Amino acid sequence: MLTMPNDAALPDILDSMDTMLKSQARIYMHLARVATQRFGREGERSVRLGLRAYGHWRGREMQEAHHALGKPVNMETLMRCWDNASTYVAKDTIADEGRYTPNDVEFDVFHCPASEAWKEGDFHQMGHWYCDEFHQAAARTYHPDGNVTIHENLMKGDDHCHFRWIMPPASAPHDPGATTELGERLSEDYRAASEIEGAWKSLKRSNRLLGGHFFTCARPIIERHGEEGRAAVAEALADWGADRGRRLRKRHEERGRAVSLESFVADHDLPMRLIWPVREVESGPQRVVVEIDETPQDEAFLDSDAAELGRLWYEASYPAMAQAYMPGTQAVWSALVSRGDATNRLELEAPAAARA
Numbered sequence: 001m002l003t004m005p006n007d008a009a010l011p012d013i014l015d016s017m018d019t020m021l022k023s024q025a026r027i028y029m030h031l032a033r034v035a036t037q038r039f040g041r042e043g044e045r046s047v048r049l050g051l052r053a054y055g056h057w058r059g060r061e062m063q064e065a066h067h068a069l070g071k072p073v074n075m076e077t078l079m080r081c082w083d084n085a086s087t088y089v090a091k092d093t094i095a096d097e098g099r100y101t102p103n104d105v106e107f108d109v110f111h112c113p114a115s116e117a118w119k120e121g122d123f124h125q126m127g128h129w130y131c132d133e134f135h136q137a138a139a140r141t142y143h144p145d146g147n148v149t150i151h152e153n154l155m156k157g158d159d160h161c162h163f164r165w166i167m168p169p170a171s172a173p174h175d176p177g178a179t180t181e182l183g184e185r186l187s188e189d190y191r192a193a194s195e196i197e198g199a200w201k202s203l204k205r206s207n208r209l210l211g212g213h214f215f216t217c218a219r220p221i222i223e224r225h226g227e228e229g230r231a232a233v234a235e236a237l238a239d240w241g242a243d244r245g246r247r248l249r250k251r252h253e254e255r256g257r258a259v260s261l262e263s264f265v266a267d268h269d270l271p272m273r274l275i276w277p278v279r280e281v282e283s284g285p286q287r288v289v290v291e292i293d294e295t296p297q298d299e300a301f302l303d304s305d306a307a308e309l310g311r312l313w314y315e316a317s318y319p320a321m322a323q324a325y326m327p328g329t330q331a332v333w334s335a336l337v338s339r340g341d342a343t344n345r346l347e348l349e350a351p352a353a354a355r356a
Contacts, residue, residue: 004197013199017085017113017206019270020206020210021089022113022114024114031214035047046220048133050216061186064186069187073174074103075167081190088199093108104164108160109161135148147167148164200274203274218312221233241318246324248264260326279292279293287349288347301338311339329351
């Protein structure tokens, strides 16, 4: 079981949240761009189906978790116990200024890390596809009568998103039935004894969603376009990985941190050490080897029979990330939980010039 490190600090968790939410946004951005470039309108259809699948997946998992917590399945519970850290970073306006009743919830969002990532990437239209497709699928899956409107939207040029999550006043109470093993397990990540634990668990949930966002969006591309679709997904992962590597290098340079294999692991963009329990096997300027027994994205892959896509997530993105971070660096996952191994083992080799 993943546990919060004793030295976890709230500023570090909040910094990691921002990076995580933008990573979620960008993995979708790269998948959508490659799919539409390769397959045109059919690619758009695949992207939209993936976004709906992502909404169904999250709506179902939230329903199971909230039901296991003993909470009623309605729009108020959905938003007060939202899974992603997006509501945590905007909690001042969502929680303090929003209007909440069981069947009608209304609030504004002015700060959205995903919209910031999409605006930077000139991704307005396809960013709006996400808002349009995902939220409605999540609402309707969570409760059969659930609906959402976002008539003011950052991706349409507005200065905020105006959300209204609604159900008809006469909607019957929804009883999901017996609690599930998955719901009981996921519900633990909504229980917190302190502010910092609540923030850490919000980050952990978001890390799971990063894996889920990938496999739900990748599946329709592969299922509808075959081997060319799989190649498109691998290309998008490599693009995403390279982008992560460039951003990580820039962050290290701006913070005065050495660009090195040790820094790649010690100050990773995803929450290595903060969420992932990292075991150092070998550490030096020319070679670093670490093992990670458990991660939230691996749990998502295995829970949803997506291990093959989990392997692709690691194998296609990390070589490109390491190469972009420090040209000539080699990154190999010699073991992966998604391959059936007991651990994830990452081996990093410095460029030949650095080893000479």
